[in-house]
Every structure is written in structure tokens, then in C-alpha cells.
Amino acid sequence: MHRRQLNGLKTAALLGLMSALILFVGAQFGSSGLVIALVVALGVNGYSYYYSDKLALRSMRAYPVSQVQQPRLYAMVAELASTMRMPMPRLYLSPTAAPNAFATGRNPQNAAVCVTEGILGLLDEPELRGVLGHELAHVGNRDILISSVAAALASVITFLAQIAQFAMIFGGRDRPSGNALSSLLLILLGPLAAGLIQMAISRSREFQADVSGSQITGDPLALARALRKLELGTAARPMIEDPRLAPTSSLMIVNPFRGGGLGRLFSTHPPMGERVARLEEMAGFSR
Numbered sequence: 461m462h463r464r465q466l467n468g469l470k471t472a473a474l475l476g477l478m479s480a481l482i483l484f485v486g487a488q489f490g491s492s493g494l495v496i497a498l499v500v501a502l503g504v505n506g507y508s509y510y511y512s513d514k515l516a517l518r519s520m521r522a523y524p525v526s527q528v529q530q531p532r533l534y535a536m537v538a539e540l541a542s543t544m545r546m547p548m549p550r551l552y553l554s555p556t557a558a559p560n561a562f563a564t565g566r567n568p569q570n571a572a573v574c575v576t577e578g579i580l581g582l583l584d585e586p587e588l589r590g591v592l593g594h595e596l597a598h599v600g601n602r603d604i605l606i607s608s609v610a611a612a613l614a615s616v617i618t619f620l621a622q623i624a625q626f627a628m629i630f631g632g633r634d635r636p637s638g639n640a641l642s643s644l645l646l647i648l649l650g651p652l653a654a655g656l657i658q659m660a661i662s663r664s665r666e667f668q669a670d671v672s673g674s675q676i677t678g679d680p681l682a683l684a685r686a687l688r689k690l691e692l693g694t695a696a697r698p699m700i701e702d703p704r705l706a707p708t709s710s711l712m713i714v715n716p717f718r719g720g721g722l723g724r725l726f727s728t729h730p731p732m733g734e735r736v737a738r739l740e741e742m743a744g745f746s747r
Contacts, residue, residue: 508608508611509566509608512608513564513565513570516711517564519704519705519707520552521555522574523552524551525551525553540589540596546568546571549573550573551574553574553576556577558576558578558693558697558698559578559689559693559694560713561713562595562711563596566604566608573599582690588686590673591686593673593677594674595673600672601668601672610657610658617651617653618654666730666735670738670739671742680742681743684735684740687735687736688736694715694718695718698717699717701717715727
């Protein structure tokens with residue numbers, strides 16, 4: 461089966477698994493607890509989904525650039541968008557030396573692509589084109605919508621676990637059925653399981669964007685070279701780990717923070733070596 465289909469099936473299976481987890485956790489409650497969690501989660505994540513572009517761009521202090529200001533960058537994005545038969549996204553530049561890029565927006569009609577000043581000085585034209593193809597693939601694959609659905613489902617599980625915690629402390633009719641041990645497992649493992657599934661979905665979408673973007677540009681090795689450079693570049697110039705940047709960091713083509721040890725296990729980005737290996741496999745590259 462084609463790897464693109466496998467990635468899509470994996471994402472659907474993970475979303476289904478998270479939905480099943482919600483049904484399992486919700487079965488421990490009366491209907492009122494589940495409804496409250498659903499309403500709160502949909503409200504919070506609905507706002508984030510609708511304003512995802514504004515929130516991400518603001519966190520990076522990004523400013524819009526025109527064709528006159530960035531003719532080379534603008535031409536590459538316009539050409540790739542035309543190839544994908546999607547509207548020209550808004551183009552932004554972030555004044556940071558850390559090399560990175562991301563795309564955001566709830567649909568192709570409201571999309572924005574942002575690159576940092578650091579990435580413009582690090583990559584050559586084919587490599588930058590590979591990165592832009594990856595980012596436009598996220599837009600074309602509706603990954604903002606998929607990640608928003610995953611975040612909403614994860615939030616439901618987290619809220620239910622919090623309700624279970626309050627019920628254990630204060631008692632009451634919304635207290636989960638069963639003994640204290642099962643309630644404690646729900647509180648501790650429910651959000652952890654939801655978070656791990658959400659990260660797995662994010663990793664699957666990164667792999668998919670690598671594949672789709674390389675098919676658009678026709679040059680998977682250029683993206684592979686770009687990823688290697690970006691891994692070294694972000695290690696040399698990592699972004700400061702600010703909580704305001706956490707949601708935006710998951711959108712970026714590489715993890716912008718200095719990570720290691722257990723942090724890699726909980727990363728929203730796949731291992732760089734595996735991404736590069738898959739791209740080289742696409743190109744028929746042999747070592």
C-alpha cells in the first residue's frame with residue numbers, strides 16, 4: 461500500500477483510538493460530566509482553531525512581507541501554490557535567528573506561511589523550496605483541522621480526568637463508579653494516553669507532509685538536506701522555551717527547542733534520521 465495511504469489510515473486509527481478512550485472514560489461518569497467536558501473542550505479548541513494563524517504568528521512576532529520585499533521567497537511560494545491549485549497564502553517573516561518555518565490557517569483560503577530570518581540565511585534555493593513544499597502540504601492536507609480535532613479529543617479526556625480528581629476529593633454524584641484505584645488510574649493514565657496519541661498523530665502528519673511536499677517539488681533529497689541543516693541549525697541556535705511558543709512549536713518543520721533524553725519520547729516531531737531515511741528512499745538513494 462502507498463505510504464501516503466498508510467499515513468492517512470494511521471491518523472484515522474489514532475483518532476478512532478482517542479474517541480474510544482473518550483467513550484471508555486465517559487462510561488465512568490454520568491452524562492452530565494461528559495457533556496460539560498465536551499462543551500468546554502469544543503469551546504476552547506474551537507477558538508484556537510479559528511484563530512490559529514493569528515495566535516501562531518503573534519507568538520513569533522512575525523510580520524507580513526510582499527513580493528517587492530521578498531521576491532525570491534514570494535515566487536517560490538506562488539509557484540508551489542499554483543502547482544497545488546490552492547490560493548496564494550499570506551507570507552510572513554519572523555525576526556529570529558533560529559532557522560525554522562511553519563504554515564498555519566484553518567483552510568487554504570486562510571493560510572499563512574512563515575519563515576524565520578535564520579532559515580533564509582541557512583538554506584540554498586532547492587532546500588528552501590523543499591521546506592516550503594512541506595509547509596504547503598500541511599495546508600493542502602488540512603493538518604490544522606486534524607490537529608485541532610486531536611487537541612479537542614485530548615482536552616475532553618483531560619477535563620474528564622480533572623472531574624474524576626475533584627470527585628475523589630469531594631465526592632458527589634459525578635464521582636466515577638468503581639473503586640479508588642480505578643479512579644486513580646483514570647486520573648493519571650487518561651491524560652497521558654491522550655497526549656501520547658496526540659503526539660503520534662502529529663508525527664504521522666509530519667511524515668505525510670514530507671511525502672506530499674516532496675511530490676510537489678519533485679526533489680525529496682533537497683528536503684532531506686534541508687532537514688539535516690535545520691537539525692544542526694536549531695541545535696546551535698535553539699529558541700528559548702517559552703510557554704507561549706509551545707502551540708506554535710508543534711507547527712514548525714523541526715523542533716525549535718534544545719531537546720534530548722526523555723524529551724524526545726514526547727516530541728511532536730518524528731526522529732530526524734527516520735525522516736531523512738524515508739526521503740532518501742523516495743529518491744531511490746543508496747548509501
